[in-house]
Amino acid sequence: MESPGPTSLLPFRGRLHDARTATSIGRWLGLAVVVCFVTGLVSHVLQHPPHPVADALPTRPVWGYRFTQGLHVASGTAAVPLLLAKLWAVYPRLFAWPPVRSVAHAWERVSVAVLVGGAVFELFSGLLNIVQWYPWPFAFVPVHYAVGWLLVGALLLHLAVKWPEIRAHWGRRSAGTVRLPAADEPDRRSLLAGVAAAAGAVTLATAGQSFTPLRRLDLLAPRHPDHGALGVPVNRTAAAAGVASVREGDWRLTVDGPVPYELSLAELGGWPQHEARLPIACVEGWSVSAHWSGVRIRDLLERAGAPPGARVRVVSLERRGAYRVTELGRSYARDPLTLLALRLNGHVLSPDHGYPARIIAPNRPGVLQTKWVSRLEVL
Template identity: 75%
Template structure:
């Protein structure tokens, strides 16, 4: 019997930093990263998939709005990687608590922690793989990532409520609960926290340049460099991947529907008043870069077709496969003078991978909705 008991006796951890004070210190940073990531993630999700009641009222300004929020979303998500690893390191001995369940309340608490850990690891891991556009799973990333984000937020709030007394006791150096901790742990704890802060700084500085272009030369760990791509701009989806073959100038037609529908050839589009704007392409994977675009204002084309001022617009691509073949704009984007059907990028005719002959470019809009190879504009009621 004694032999059997010794075999199943839980291990004893003697590490001095697996304590509540260290866990609380790292948890503050991790909680902040998760909060920023969650809020900016909601902005991204509802900008791409707005509810019906909000679809016609999304703002087109500031022009850099989506670039900022999505860059911050990815940066905070990447910063959460070393923070989550450090947090799990401080608390993992509690996985071996014995007995594993002491009461119904304790069992529910452990279940909530398991849910929190699973959701945290899932969100960080899948989000990181999304920045590299690698999807080794069978589910659709966007809806699942969004749903688990709400699950993570709920489990985190529950965890904070359950652990509030202990968090309060170890929140600061002056908290009464910290007096019971050995004084000799102080230097080691400071060294650990310094190392974690250095890791967060390192992964941030070496990745954030894909969106914050002043640091673009330091993008050692970023999956994208903002300057690498045709015409000095990255491409997520090539013409070949979208099933777009060679488009001959003489055969291209743009159809604009409305009370007075019209069809324009490429030469007729080129003959219309051309406008130049500087707008960023900001993609959900976290990279972004500003560029100079030249083309025809969407508002001018809508006026030509007699579209109502508050009409939404559906933009239809010539691509034959893949998501986001069709996108919609509210009237604020459609009527914004910066919103163009662009024919030129940085002074040159668009390349096929950038949407030749015509692509949409609009302010404060996700890159996946900046439709390429545009063949039709439809004014909606």
């Protein structure tokens, strides 16, 4: 007598919980995960460059980080409804009983658990990072980065184990090789169309925070590119950073190098002023181009007698914070578009935008565009 197959621990009466539906949704979800992972690697390298490449990070195109980080957040957002639909399609298998039938099956179940847990953590922690809410005790960036690698490893293992089944259900032609109810096809197409519409809707309603032609549709993103002091949004205000109001006569810029010197704000304003239209792009996904003016960093370094290959440590008036001290690698420090900015969109910097002076550099994450600069140290 043939033994019955595994049953679901929690009965679910809906249809389309089959391999073909799961494969169809899985193709879209896999693409979103790959794009999100690759662009996340770009963001991590630019924020935390390994020492061998720290001085050679590209400064062109100037909108490079704006594009990759906007794509990172958009693909991650689109992946949320895709992941929910994928979990719905495979729901009976997640709770199949008995849970383990052999050693090989046990390893498969472990890989699926890591895959599902990693995907849920990455996407929903990423969404909470967008709104800057951190209800956990660990540092977001290193954990998010590490789990990203874990997720990709589990995904590759899952694809290797399931490849024969995935291949059998990949396209319409291959569907004829397996027995699927023909009556389900109209419902399957409707389901896939609904999932695609949901992914497209959440993407269109959030992508405008970085892709400004869609800014009128920016209904769900926490930042709008047109809202903010001087026409630029702000993540961290002067009050949040603990920076008290700075009076012009009290502030000095210290440039520490072979020939150290100090400048008052009035003296800095007497230096040749340069202008640049550069985007500021934050890890949360929002970005906007703005008109900046100020003194070129390389001019300040030359006055301090810095050698051509020097890096620069930038120190903020902030007393605490992960990015109160940052470094400009050689490629950024010598780029003519890297400015110690004094004005934004034709106005003196507001306190929330880093008054009296801040860094602005091309193709650089917003968290490294240090505000309230008080000191430059030649390394």
